Amino acid sequence: ACGGDGDDDKAGGSGGGDCNTSNDVKLQLQWLPQAQFAGYFAAVDQGFFEDEGLNVEIIPSGGDIVPQDALAAGDADYAIAWVPKVLGSIEQGVDLTNIAQIFQRSGTLQVSMADSGIDSVADFEGKKIGSWGFGNEWEIFAAMAAEGLDAESVEIVTQDFNMNAFLQGDIDAAQAMTYNEYAQLLETPNPDTGELYQPDDFNVISYQDTKGAMLQDAIWADTACLKDPAFVDRTVKFLKAVVKGWAYARDNVQKAADITVAAGSSWGPSHELWMANETNKLIWPADNGIGVIDQAAWDQTVEGAMAAVNEQGQHLITKKPPATAYDNTYIEKAIDELGDEVDTKGADYKPMDVELTEGGN
């Protein structure tokens, strides 16, 4: 199952000497098309990329495709990925740079039943804690480490794609994204009442409120390519369009949801709208401007990543990432160039209220 061709010593796949500096750009998502990525779909749909002269192809992932590896292998020019996972990859020898921290906040929750008595990370001890695995568990371990709990003090249960394990009581506290799995819970009929589950049926622990909080969706590029001025130029153009896309998604939530469905999401309309709305909450307001990396949040992520130890005693990372791991230059330049054309801070952003329907359909 092995064998290699060409593509020799380049630490960065298409990086090194021959980075793709053309206007045909590939963006690797970190999951299937859904409103979590509404800004990018909107930028395509509204022609923002085109306005910059770019022809952008959005590539979904999921399954066994790791976005930062696809990026490093040269299958894409930019990739969306969570910071802690990429930190792990960087320690394994991949040179990638975070060029825009789109999500300013962590959207991960740990949900338990209202009567479970699990209200905080400290209550995890001895409980069955759900996680998707695939690197999503590090945030849990980091938060637990901050509470002085080690990985073996809980039983980690791998969650599959839905919340059935939690709803049937196999898991005491399930991992959920505000924009997705949490909504799934609220779209499910409660067998006791016959009505949909209500928010007060659950205890919700948000990692954003814990020391374990880690930065999530960011745009990554090959570090070596960023030495190429042509690549940098194109990167700034790309980021400008992205910013416009997210601003559009903020101001036109319903339309953004519709665009995402048209782009191949298979969620029902109400779920998609919920997701677009919740995603906006993770981005806006962006005090330093959308995508600008907050040093404190970054440091906390790195600390958490270093503190976290899994139940087999393995670390996510053992040393601090290199300075090249993030760089605000490009997003700041993009925001700069956009000037007043768009509101890049969303200071008076107000989320809407979305009503969920059964099954999200």
Add this chain to the structure above:
Amino acid sequence: MTSPATERVLRVVAPVVVGLVVLAIWQYLVSVVGVAPYLLPGPREIGQELQDNADAVREAFWITGRNAALGLVFGSVVGVVLAGLSAWARVVDGMLAFVVASLAVVPIVALAPVLNSMYGADSQYGRRAIAAIAAFVPVYVNTVRGLRQTTPQHRDLMHSYSASGWQTFRSLTLPSAAPFVITGIRVASSLAVISALVAEYFGGPRGGLGSFISTSAATSAYARAWAYVVAAIVLGLVAYVVTVLLERIVQHRLPTGGAR
């Protein structure tokens, strides 16, 4: 035509040589051609990771191994028994035809969430059920075919003895089918291992090889992921050796007229 002695030696030496050649090519790709380690880590790095995480790997090995073994045994037994029923009554055969064809193609991605829901994500039973289903299919399919391979003359003989269905099954049908059953189990052994492992991606208690392969791969810790993969291969090897031994025993008891 080799002598039995050289044959015994070759049986061991040949696979080892092939393994070494593959390893050499691999190492060559990594250290001379220079395939990036996050695409394909070298054998040396993997060996290193194996050493560093020996206890962790061993622990994961047993969890997955147990699930695979239980699934293999249970699935094979059910496969042989149902195949026997099919051979006994054509109605059963006909009725099982679609059901087995269906089971054979429902992939783990589809089965895992369903069985996890059914058995509970906090138990290993869902995975064992998956491994059992995976093992059941080849054993059933091969055995059904094998149970038809009695020769007309032998069937006549048993008929002339007015042998009961069970007697015919035991004295004639099963021995004729034995090589087919073995072929089925050989296929099933690796399927049980891989199924038990892949089922771990899709929910259930963490701790097996599959969980840690996916976790390691997600953060590009490929050498570590491959260390767990190597453990999976070793698990497959154990299953393989067991089936080979089984085959030896059966062949010793039931030599066939097969050509050499």
Add this chain to the structure above:
Amino acid sequence: MSATAQTTAAPGLVTARPRRGAGAWPVLRSVLLGLLGLVAVAGLWEAYKALAPEDGVMVGDNRVLPRTTDLAMPHVWDMAQRLGEPVTGMRGAEPLWQAVADAVVVSLKVAAAGWLVGTVIGLLLAVLMARLRVLEFGLLPWIVLSQTVPLIAFAPMVRSWGSRIEIGGWQWPPWMSVALIASYLAFFPVAVGALRGLQASDRIHTELMRTYDAGWWATLVRVRLPASVPYLLPALRLGAAGAVVGTVVAEVSIVYPDGIGRMLVTYAGQASGDPEKAWAPIFGAVVLGLVAAAFIALLGVLLRRYRRGEAT
């Protein structure tokens, strides 16, 4: 049965017993029986659901039989009904069954390609191993072991390298990566089964060929291959199942957009709120498998002269 009962009304008028493979009845019969089997499974499902406790059958702490909640085991009729409803609440959304059917067609084509490639590779390997015993000793263990390497270890590599292949204007399409991975699962039962079959010919027949000084290949074509048919058929059948599973899994693994695999994952993600929906692509996969199995059954009919004497 009495002996007199065997006397036919008109002596000499021969009432041939229906022979296997003759006419449409046997085909119809097996289809009806198969459907009866599926109905029986549905019946068992509902009966179990009705009779067993919500939380399944527990022996000690072990749940030996599954739970029966609507989340775990939806009613058969609910699943059927869901197929007729639209995929989502979007205006103009197509019915669920249609979406599934479209995905099945996409996956079927890919699976067929994977099966073909896998079968050819499997047969080639089997022939090589049958030709040289050393090769069998050396390769067979690794072939068996190859199947314990999880796709996650190499599927991304296949996709990555595939996406870079470009010959002239022709670009390696993603479905070929899926088919290639599918063939990885399909070749295995074929290689193992065909090898066993090629070694199972009667000694008197191989010796006959030896007296003709027929080369190894002539013996292969004239004796070994025909004699291997009883082994080959289940091998091809498992290979077809492998190709289908491989296609679905590879679609998931490397994120191929239009097939049944992608649908399985996305709908499984919606199963909490809409448990019946998640079953639709599973049924789709089953249909896929039945088509594949039917194809192999047809092959079995075409090859029936190599299965003479087989008990029915």
Add this chain to the structure above:
Amino acid sequence: MSTAVPPDPEDTVDLDKRTPATGSTSSAFGAPPAVEAVGVSKAFGSRKRQVVALSEVDLRVAAGEFVALIGPSGCGKSTLMRLVADLEKPTSGTLEVFGKPASQARVDQDYGIAFQQAGLLPWRSVAGNISLPLELHGASRNERKQRVAELIELVGLTDFAKSRPDQLSGGMQQRVAIARSLAERPRLLLMDEPFGALDEMTRERMQAELARISVETGAAVVFVTHSIPEAVFLADRVVVMTARPGRITEEIVTGIGREVVRDQQLREDPAFFTKVTEVREALHGAPVASSAEER
């Protein structure tokens, strides 16, 4: 056995002194016949390509009677035997074995059969093959052991008890099949060219043994052979068949009673030669030149 003693006139078989043959020797009068076939036909194949293997065959074998079937290759001898054994159903006609339908006789294990091909189970040893019917019908381990040893001795394969069929010569395999058919001392023995692959001496020994067994156990025997002398030597009655379609054309009572010892002397009896000639003529459909000559 083949000592050069000239035939003793005292010992010459006097056919007239013997009891009449057909089925009257060892069975009580009125006992149901071992085989009773009336108007039995058998056709193979589809309507398009039909082969009529047997056409309107009537055959009665009394209990304890020894009947030899003889006829050209492909005339339906094996088919007739398979019908009696309930391995094939007649296309028309009725067939009874010991007064019951053939299927019932099979269930009751009223017969033992030796096929034209040995049909040994390749994974069982010689002893294992012979003990198969005993195992199936619940003989105790001891009984089995003893009976198998006896039978192996009978067919002269004591040294090969543990060999597998593929380690035996053709004739040895056939002897195992014969031993197997005798294992349960059946009331009716169906033997399809059992001695075809045996050399003359072994064959003669087996013939003598078979004759002895049939007398001792009072078993009826239906015996297919291509050897006319063998048929006459062994049988009370020789049934001659013709091919396409398979029919019984003639039945010749040998007149040699069951109680007559089958030995070298009988082979040299002029009356024996007369019968051989008679059968040959019946078989070949014309008087034969020299009746003293036997292939």
Add this chain to the structure above:
Amino acid sequence: MSTAVPPDPEDTVDLDKRTPATGSTSSAFGAPPAVEAVGVSKAFGSRKRQVVALSEVDLRVAAGEFVALIGPSGCGKSTLMRLVADLEKPTSGTLEVFGKPASQARVDQDYGIAFQQAGLLPWRSVAGNISLPLELHGASRNERKQRVAELIELVGLTDFAKSRPDQLSGGMQQRVAIARSLAERPRLLLMDEPFGALDEMTRERMQAELARISVETGAAVVFVTHSIPEAVFLADRVVVMTARPGRITEEIVTGIGREVVRDQQLREDPAFFTKVTEVREALHGAPVASSAEER
């Protein structure tokens, strides 16, 4: 064939007038012998349980000579034949076929073989089975068709050309195997009890055909049989073997030249009977009582 003409004294075979037998008829003097075995032994099995099938066998078959092998069941006749056919390697001794190693003769397709078991390919029709060797050695479609038709006719199965082996009787299968062995008109024919399952008439026809073929094509024949008259009738020389271990004990030259037509008349020749008795005595190891009686 079996018409009732009394033997014509003119036609009685005069053995003295004939050419001496051994291999001198159709082959040029000095041509390499068809088979030359010197000190050939063959043992089966492991050291623990060894069966010596053949021990120190010397056998020479001249080109064009017809040799019959006869001996008790299990004495190694089939084994010897398989050694000549290079299907088995001798444990010791040398074996040459037409002056070359047996393996080379096989490669050169110097022989045709008919096994003791028919060994037909079940998925091929009668015609398909017969044409197999022709296909393998590149005969054209037309040649094949013609030759197969000829051979099917020869063995009397014209109506069954399209039947599958499992639709044939035992004797019919054996005839197909015989036809197959003749297909390529080999210089050496190895036949292992080929006529064992045939009725007398078919057998006599096949004997006559085989004799004719061997004369016409000048083929040497090694012919295993259990029938002493058959051996004498057909062969130039009868090789008698004994069992455990398999050895050649005697060789009897029949003195009936190749050119003598094998017919009814020969069967009735007194000289023929004499030879039959001689072989029987050699086989049974003692003088036999009545030489006029055959089986």
